[in-house]
Amino acid sequence: MTNAESHFGGAGGTPTAAGRFVDPSTIKPHEILPGLAFQPVLGEKSLLNVVRFDAHAEAPVHQHEEEQVVLVIEGEIEFEIDGETRTLKPGDVAVIPSWVPHGARTTGTPCVEVDFFTPPRATLLDQARAALHEGDA
């Protein structure tokens, strides 16, 4: 089991960048498809994307090399991983390793979910860099 002394007491190193507080809700949403909007927060090794689905919106099935971990925040969503679909609710997680096909759609209920990408998803980099200071809190 994780030991508090090792978890909180590790040796130090040289920071690679400054830490930041971010309020993603102040980032201008980019509507990539009708009813589907992104608010990305860029790290050095990862990227957090707040994803807002209106009711009856869809992220088509797709695949990519970046690992993706999904956490549902509000509402519910039909989430498909490699052909298997589940209805996910707040607190539910989906783990999507490199190149695993996945997609999602809402029915009558909107949804807010968060995608964590490792490394930062290449197709979101331009938007995430442009938004880097919009979310400063």
Place this chain on the structure above:
Amino acid sequence: MTNAESHFGGAGGTPTAAGRFVDPSTIKPHEILPGLAFQPVLGEKSLLNVVRFDAHAEAPVHQHEEEQVVLVIEGEIEFEIDGETRTLKPGDVAVIPSWVPHGARTTGTPCVEVDFFTPPRATLLDQARAALHEGDA
């Protein structure tokens, strides 16, 4: 701006592992310090840790090589990054690059937050591997 055709239409590759649906609430919480409990979900390149703070609990200031992105889910928390403290509420994010000192404490209100580590935090690997199927949904 992100283009839907490139974002959803990229080429395919060979999956590196199976995708998974996980309900972190079914993972046995590990209380690492009084009032501070972890429920980790392991990916290949990243790790999502659900962190539950009771009221008046503390994660002492510490630092580590793994990048950490924090998202507050419920309640509120006093979060410190490199000596600067803010009160974070649901939806707020903290970005903590490698080796940046950080810590957190609750006062009268409990808090649930999610830590996203890239790569998986080494000190959580044993627990996360042991919990790998506890959270299967």
